[in-house]
Amino acid sequence: MITKCLFPVAGYGTRFLPATKAMPKEMMPIVNKPLIQYGVQEAMEAGMRQIAFVTGRRKRAIEDHFDRTYELEDQISGTTAEKNLEEIRALMKECTFSYTRQIQMQGLGDAIRTGETLIGDQPFGVILADDLCLGDGQPVLSQMVEIFTKYQCSIVAIEEVPQQETEKYGIISGKLLEDRLFIVDSMVEKPPVHEAPSNHAIIGRYILTPDIFDTLRNLPPGKNGEIQITDALNVQAKKKMVLGYQFKGIRFDCGRLEGFVAATNHFFNLMHASKPSQSVK
């Protein structure tokens, strides 16, 4: 049973400047809900109710979001506006939230290593909230938990991307084990297009076994001088097994403008499809 999910949210979100100058990227709303809330919902649905954030300076709004807002809540108490808080209140009731800070932005691997103090010695989920996933039939992290139950090893979610986009992702090479599931031989972080071993890109959903922390602690900086989670996973793949899972569903890269706008349109349409009698003004 995996009970903890780690959210690295310390990044600067430079691609969204100036919006992210004073506001965390993870608080940007897709329709009326911040990105981070979609991620926490997914973790909760996968049974991970202990939510751990690796946060940083300028990210206080995330802590405030998962807390009471007394004055506001008092003001709207008993009004129709209160309905809009139902989902976040349910999350706050079901989950616990803990925080630690990454002091220097030294990459995703460093952010995950910083989270050890909140995770301890147990397998855990990782969600990068700017990858907004809509699972087909079942949330993506829940799909991965099922695979973990069978194989008990680290798992990365993968997606086929156009070959010319491989340089934006960690790319795996591997052998097909069963439908949608690959045994990873190796991973390369953001390879030049002609050096990419495949077009299977790692996206922002992971299940990691806790020995990843030992590996991360001893890892030298990799691509772009950052501590790369893909380098640590390469060590695990050689020592034991890492799986790449081609998830069922769709993903929006909300760390980029195009993905953010596509997600906004998609979720807005979903919202109105479920309320056919309302007109859109």
Ligand code: UTP
């Ligand atoms: P990204 O590189 O996609 O996010 O990191 P970013 O740095 O916030 O955005 P840009 O590139 O400047 O626009 C992927 C995830 O890893 C976290 C980020 O918060 C994001 O969720 N991250 C990255 C950290 O927490 N710490 C780091 O040192 C690096």
